[in-house]
Amino acid sequence: MLVTAEDMLKKAVAGKYAVGQFNINNLEWTKAVLLTAQELNSPVILGVSEGAGKYMAGFETVAAMVKAMDESLGITVPVALHLDHGTYEGCYKCIKAGFTSIMFDGSHYPIEENVAKTKELVSVTRAMGMSLEAEVGSIGGEEDGVIGMGECADPNECKSVADLGVTMLAAGIGNIHGKYPANWQGLSFETLAAIKELTGEKPLVLHGGTGIPADMIKKAISLGVAKINVNTECQLSFADATRKYIEAGKDLEGKGFDPRKLLAPGFEAIKATVKEKMELFGSVGKA
Ligand code: 13P
Numbered sequence: 001m002l003v004t005a006e007d008m009l010k011k012a013v014a015g016k017y018a019v020g021q022f023n024i025n026n027l028e029w030t031k032a033v034l035l036t037a038q039e040l041n042s043p044v045i046l047g048v049s050e051g052a053g054k055y056m057a058g059f060e061t062v063a064a065m066v067k068a069m070d071e072s073l074g075i076t077v078p079v080a081l082h083l084d085h086g087t088y089e090g091c092y093k094c095i096k097a098g099f100t101s102i103m104f105d106g107s108h109y110p111i112e113e114n115v116a117k118t119k120e121l122v123s124v125t126r127a128m129g130m131s132l133e134a135e136v137g138s139i140g141g142e143e144d145g146v147i148g149m150g151e152c153a154d155p156n157e158c159k160s161v162a163d164l165g166v167t168m169l170a171a172g173i174g175n176i177h178g179k180y181p182a183n184w185q186g187l188s189f190e191t192l193a194a195i196k197e198l199t200g201e202k203p204l205v206l207h208g209g210t211g212i213p214a215d216m217i218k219k220a221i222s223l224g225v226a227k228i229n230v231n232t233e234c235q236l237s238f239a240d241a242t243r244k245y246i247e248a249g250k251d252l253e254g255k256g257f258d259p260r261k262l263l264a265p266g267f268e269a270i271k272a273t274v275k276e277k278m279e280l281f282g283s284v285g286k287a
Contacts (some may be wrong), residue, residue: 003069004131005080005101005227006167009203012226017282018206018217021045022274023084023231024062025052028263029238030069032270037077040275042283044077046103047084048094057098059083067098077287080131084229088117095128103133103170111136111157115164122165133227134161137172139207150176152191159198162233165267168227171195173220178232180211187216189223196224198214203227210236214280221282230277234270241269 005019012019022033025047037044046066053059066081082101085096091102104121106114118134125132136158140150153171173195174188187206195204203226209217212223212230217228245265250256278284 001076001078001128002067002100003022003078004129005045005079005082005133006131008045008078009079009131009168009226010201011286012043012283013201013203013224015286016221017284017286018221018226018228019043019045019083019283020209020277020281021047021205021227021229022234022277023047023049023052023229024066025235026056027065027069028267029234029270030066031073032267033274034069034073034075034079036271036278037079037287038073038075040278040284041077041287042278042285043079043287044278044283045080045082045227047082047231048099049084049231050090052089053083053090053094059094059099063094063098068092082131082133084231085135086208088121091121095124095130099130101131101133101167103135105135105136105170107138107172108123111160115160117165118161118166125167126165131167133168133170133205133260134164134168135172136161138172139172139175139177141177141208144257152188153195155194155198156189162199162202165269166202168203168205169195169199170207173206175206175208175212177208178210180208187212187220189219192220192223192225199224205229209233209277217280227283230273233277234273237269237273238266241265 080101085105135186137153205227206225209228
């Protein structure tokens with residue numbers, strides 16, 4: 001059931017668990033995430049980056065595919081279709097395409113400009129009945145060619161953006177997209193606690209969910225994180241399962257080259273990763 005992310009995240013804050021955002025890249029990804037959410041009776045957020053949107057032939061195609069698949073598979077758990085790290089222009093494209101939720105990533109603008117653009121998008125998304133994620137303090141690592149340094153957000157800036165009426169707030173707390181380097185310092189719980197103190201019940205978003213140890217995830221949830229984004233980990237498990245299939249020569253046996261067979265191990269691997277994350281985040285049975 002396609003919905004905004006608002007109610008599911010309010011419930012997550014109250015119930016002290018987090019809803020997973022899993023980024024999608026194609027039909028297999030979308031189907032794997034939707035079916036796992038349904039099997040585990042968990043709410044879920046499908047994340048679409050601008051790069052992935054382009055890859056899938058545009059946001060209209062993505063929205064049409066997700067809506068049709070949600071209906072055809074009989075998905076009854078709450079599903080939000082969300083733009084990940086949207087530019088200002090990308091946000092308007094997704095509003096038009098029928099997404100139920102968007103993220104405006106204005107973290108690279110001076111705070112005044114981030115506030116002004118976010119404020120405008122708050123009123124537009126409110127009028128459209130959509131949810132909106134804002135970002136303060138850039139997330140480290142590489143996302144669609146943009147490299148962030150993993151800074152910690154200023155809690156006062158977080159408060160000024162949270163107070164604009166956004167649905168959820170992504171704040172940098174030393175998290176990084178992609179694999180964490182061996183010398184990573186870990187999440188800054190001091191920063192997270194200070195942000196929580198100033199932003200109250202506002203659902204907080206943790207990007208870079210790949211590779212964060214389970215104890216840190218649990219602590220982050222206890223400090224107000226209600227949405228956790230996972231992308232790279234599904235890509236790694238898909239690639240690993242696909243490589244094993246090909247290295248075992250299975251594509252050369254019978255009709256093993258049929259894409260429905262060739263992509264099946266990767267599909268199952270995404271499902272297993274999503275299941276593991278939903279169990280860790282505590283969203284199982286919370287639909
Ligand atoms: P990872 O690729 O590190 O899991 O991060 C995903 C993310 O934060 C998407 O916005």
